[in-house]
Amino acid sequence: MFGYVNIDRPNILFKDYNLYKAYYCGLCKTLGTRYSLKARFSVNYDITLLTLLAHNFQKTECQIAHERCIAHPVGRKFCVVQNDAVQEIVADINIILGWYKLCDNVIDGETKYKAVKAVFAREFKKANARLPEVAEAARFGYERQCKMEERAKSAPMDNEAAIKAYVLRLSAPFSEIMVAAGIAACKSADDGLKRLLHDLGAWVYIVDAADDLYEDTKNKKFNPFNREGQVLTDGFKAIIKNIAFETLSLLEHNIRCEYDAMDITVAEGCLSNVIYLGLSAKREEVLSRIGEEKIKKPKLR
Amino acid sequence: MRDSFEIFNLNKDTATKDELYTAYRAAIADYEFKRFEPGEVGTEACEKLDEFKKYYNDCKQSIDVREAVNTQKATDEQYYKSADTQSYFTGGNAYNRSSNSQSSSYGAAADFNSVSALIKKSDLDSAQKELNSISGRTAEWHYLQSVIYYKRHWTAESKQELNLAVEMEPTNPKYSSAYRKMSAQGAQNGNGSYTYGSGQQGGEKRSYQADDWDNYDNRRSYRNESDYRRGSSTNTACNCCTALCCADTCCECMGGDCITCC
Numbered sequence: 001m002f003g004y005v006n007i008d009r010p011n012i013l014f015k016d017y018n019l020y021k022a023y024y025c026g027l028c029k030t031l032g033t034r035y036s037l038k039a040r041f042s043v044n045y046d047i048t049l050l051t052l053l054a055h056n057f058q059k060t061e062c063q064i065a066h067e068r069c070i071a072h073p074v075g076r077k078f079c080v081v082q083n084d085a086v087q088e089i090v091a092d093i094n095i096i097l098g099w100y101k102l103c104d105n106v107i108d109g110e111t112k113y114k115a116v117k118a119v120f121a122r123e124f125k126k127a128n129a130r131l132p133e134v135a136e137a138a139r140f141g142y143e144r145q146c147k148m149e150e151r152a153k154s155a156p157m158d159n160e161a162a163i164k165a166y167v168l169r170l171s172a173p174f175s176e177i178m179v180a181a182g183i184a185a186c187k188s189a190d191d192g193l194k195r196l197l198h199d200l201g202a203w204v205y206i207v208d209a210a211d212d213l214y215e216d217t218k219n220k221k222f223n224p225f226n227r228e229g230q231v232l233t234d235g236f237k238a239i240i241k242n243i244a245f246e247t248l249s250l251l252e253h254n255i256r257c258e259y260d261a262m263d264i265t266v267a268e269g270c271l272s273n274v275i276y277l278g279l280s281a282k283r284e285e286v287l288s289r290i291g292e293e294k295i296k297k298p299k300l301r
Numbered sequence: 302m303r304d305s306f307e308i309f310n311l312n313k314d315t316a317t318k319d320e321l322y323t324a325y326r327a328a329i330a331d332y333e334f335k336r337f338e339p340g341e342v343g344t345e346a347c348e349k350l351d352e353f354k355k356y357y358n359d360c361k362q363s364i365d366v367r368e369a370v371n372t373q374k375a376t377d378e379q380y381y382k383s384a385d386t387q388s389y390f391t392g393g394n395a396y397n398r399s400s401n402s403q404s405s406s407y408g409a410a411a412d413f414n415s416v417s418a419l420i421k422k423s424d425l426d427s428a429q430k431e432l433n434s435i436s437g438r439t440a441e442w443h444y445l446q447s448v449i450y451y452k453r454h455w456t457a458e459s460k461q462e463l464n465l466a467v468e469m470e471p472t473n474p475k476y477s478s479a480y481r482k483m484s485a486q487g488a489q490n491g492n493g494s495y496t497y498g499s500g501q502q503g504g505e506k507r508s509y510q511a512d513d514w515d516n517y518d519n520r521r522s523y524r525n526e527s528d529y530r531r532g533s534s535t536n537t538a539c540n541c542c543t544a545l546c547c548a549d550t551c552c553e554c555m556g557g558d559c560i561t562c563c
Contacts, residue, residue: 008523011523011529011530013522264521269522269523272521273522273523276523276524277523277526277529277530280526280530281530
């Protein structure tokens with residue numbers, strides 16, 4: 001979806017990286033078999049984290065095989081996690097969440113996504129039939145977020161504490177969507193997992209807001225950190241950076257505490273890397289270029 | 302351990318360290334000379350020597366444990382005797398170990414809880430201090446001490462303390478299951494139980510060994526961020542010292558002497 005919840009690539013052990021990719025590839029294959037070829041394009045690393053967590057909660061060890069990749073038609077085979085019940089549920093969740101994100105983009109005024117929606121309509125119908133509760137939660141969440149953003153447009157930005165408070169409030173609908181997805185994916189979801197996903201949802205929302213600050217200001221779209229007519233001066237950027245840093249660090253700390261209390265047996269390395277290192281790395285990267293235009297950097301090996 | 306004592310023809314319960322030592326020297330006397338012979342004889346002799354050393358260390362450890370248990374029992378007896386005669390306020394002979402001996406046995410349960418809470422928080426120095434202040438060396442004390450050693454990666458000392466705990470309370474399932482897990486891990490490491498070197502074991506920090514002694518030890522991969530996301534390391538002490546040694550060597554090559562003592 002967004003692509004902020006990822007591993008810290010420079011600091012991951014290769015065995016964990018291989019396993020992480022195997023889960024990602026497994027999802028791609030499951031989406032292909034369960035839905036269609038075009039559905040495979042919606043696979044992302046955020047949903048990979050959900051797979052890892054779900055496999056943990058169901059305590060299912062995956063089966064790995066070497067298979068070819070359609071995006072790499074020539075060359076060696078890659079490790080791929082074989083299809084199982086957990087992956088199928090996560091694939092359904094992925095389609096649903098992707099669909100509602102597209103709806104959100106269209107409502108925001110990006111009409112090019114209407115065509116994309118038309119392309120994925122049939123997949124969404126299937127997924128909706130399989131997991132109606134997740135679809136309902138996502139729909140309701142995005143609707144609530146829309147309404148809250150409408151009201152927040154006129155909210156004052158007086159002091160830091162007030163900004164922090166309402167930024168967290170604005171992230172609440174998205175957190176709820178994450179929690180609903182988690183409950184559907186993990187059979188025996190306990191309070192710890194719900195809290196972890198809630199905080200993770202808030203984290204993703206705030207990182208996305210910080211990342212899109214420049215574009216939203218330019219295109220005059222809503223951003224929790226910015227208001228109508230506000231210019232991105234250096235002083236303002238510094239203030240926003242500080243607020244974002246404090247809020248995100250707090251959320252990361254909470255996520256870490258929740259994760260520490262969990263019993264992790266499956267894919268411990270990948271999960272630990274994402275939660276202990278990956279989130280901080282992403283936060284640092286985003287905050288270092290806050291308020292600036294996004295330049296696409298070449299990916300590390 | 303029973304086998305080790307039988308090999309030296311000693312009684313497990315009454316052997317002393319001196320007796321053990323003489324028996325050990327007698328056993329290896331023959332092989333010590335054969336050690337330097339070439340070929341089969343030499344290698345066989347070396348293997349036998351290693352074997353005997355292992356048995357000797359086993360027996361010595363067992364005797365240590367037995368003596369520790371006996372001294373503990375003796376001091377406990379002394380303590381309780383003096384408590385009966387109401388003379389523990391004066392300190393007593395057996396309890397010169399710590400200053401707050403008065404509160405130790407009554408507050409013992411509370412103190413152990415606070416120690417284990419500190420261990421869970423990974424505050425090992427405070428936990429050690431708190432543990433040292435508790436004067437009653439019970440099985441629980443030794444168990445907590447072994448956990449602290451384990452968290453510091455001093456596996457040999459940790460195993461010793463765990464031994465003591467198990468010897469004191471053989472029926473306690475917590476200690477015996479931890480002991481089993483620890484010996485299983487020791488076998489996995491491949492160097493038996495004689496890692497007589499305290500301090501950290503190299504790559505262990507970064508790679509996660511599936512170990513479910515996790516009530517007190519939550520070792521996860523990538524847990525310590527500072528291990529991985531290091532900034533520039535040009536200012537560490539090691540680089541500084543190495544640079545000075547290199548400078549000194551170059552200086553001496555040219556005829557001077559930067560650091561005069563080496």
